[in-house]
Amino acid sequence: MVLKTMKALVYHGPGKISLDDVPIPTIKKPTDVILKVTLSAICGSDIHITEGHTTVEYPKIVGHEFCGEVVEIGTEVSKLAVGDKVAVSCSSRIY
Numbered sequence: 001m002v003l004k005t006m007k008a009l010v011y012h013g014p015g016k017i018s019l020d021d022v023p024i025p026t027i028k029k030p031t032d033v034i035l036k037v038t039l040s041a042i043c044g045s046d047i048h049i050t051e052g053h054t055t056v057e058y059p060k061i062v063g064h065e066f067c068g069e070v071v072e073i074g075t076e077v078s079k080l081a082v083g084d085k086v087a088v089s090c091s092s093r094i095y
């Protein structure tokens with residue numbers, strides 16, 4: 001089996017961050033949604049993480065504010081559909 005990968009910004013410890021090949025995510029729970037990220041932003045939290053000012057375990061994929069397109073949904077997801085364009089923020093909610 002060939003493992004499919006994608007690029008992700010990965011934190012490897014204070015001052016160590018790189019663009020790595022990581023496994024493409026899969027639906028694990030019925031409430032999961034998988035997006036293809038089309039735009040992203042760098043948050044102050046990401047800077048604090050990369051400078052080692054937080055207690056984040058590593059390696060860790062950073063980034064939590066982005067836009068994307070829904071490419072797969074779990075069986076219990078009812079408010080989103082494949083093809084929907086969405087924005088994700090650490091402070092957003094789905095109504």
Ligand SMILES: [Zn+2]
Pocket residue numbers: 043044045046064065090
């Ligand atoms: Zn943030």
